[in-house]
Amino acid sequence: MIKEHLDLIIAATMVSTLALYDVTFDLVLSALHLLIELLHIAFEWLELGIEHTVEHLFHTSRHGSQIVTFYILLLIGCGLLFWLRRSLPRIYAAALQFVQRAWLRRKTELQTYWLSLTLPYKLRLFSTVLGVVYLATFFTM
Numbered sequence: 001m002i003k004e005h006l007d008l009i010i011a012a013t014m015v016s017t018l019a020l021y022d023v024t025f026d027l028v029l030s031a032l033h034l035l036i037e038l039l040h041i042a043f044e045w046l047e048l049g050i051e052h053t054v055e056h057l058f059h060t061s062r063h064g065s066q067i068v069t070f071y072i073l074l075l076i077g078c079g080l081l082f083w084l085r086r087s088l089p090r091i092y093a094a095a096l097q098f099v100q101r102a103w104l105r106r107k108t109e110l111q112t113y114w115l116s117l118t119l120p121y122k123l124r125l126f127s128t129v130l131g132v133v134y135l136a137t138f139f140t141m
Helices: 006-019 021-058 062-116 119-140
Strands: none
C-alpha cells in the first residue's frame, strides 16, 4: 500500500513540513541532538572500556592507561579516516547513480500519468493543487 501511494505520502509530508515549519525544525533538531548524545555516550563507553582493559592487562597507572588509550583511539580514528577516504568516492558515485535513476523513473511516471489524463481530470488536478497551496499559505503566515 505504501508503494502505491508513495507520491501522495511525499506530497503530504512536504506540505505538512512547509505548513508547520517550526514544528519540523524543532523535531529535526531534537532528533539530531539525541543522535549526538547517543554517539557521545557510545564513545565514552568505548574509551572507558579500552582504558580499563589496558589498566588491568598491563598493570599500568591511571595516567599511563589514559595515554595508551589516547594513542589507541588516535590509531582507530586514523584508520577510519583512511577507510572513509578510500570508500567515499564509491559511495558518492553509487548515491549519485541511484538519485539519477530515481529522478528519471519518477519523471517518466509523472509524464505518463499526465499524458493519460483527459482535460477535465487535468483541470481538476491543477485546481486541487492550487487550492492546497492557497490553504497552506494561511498556516505559514
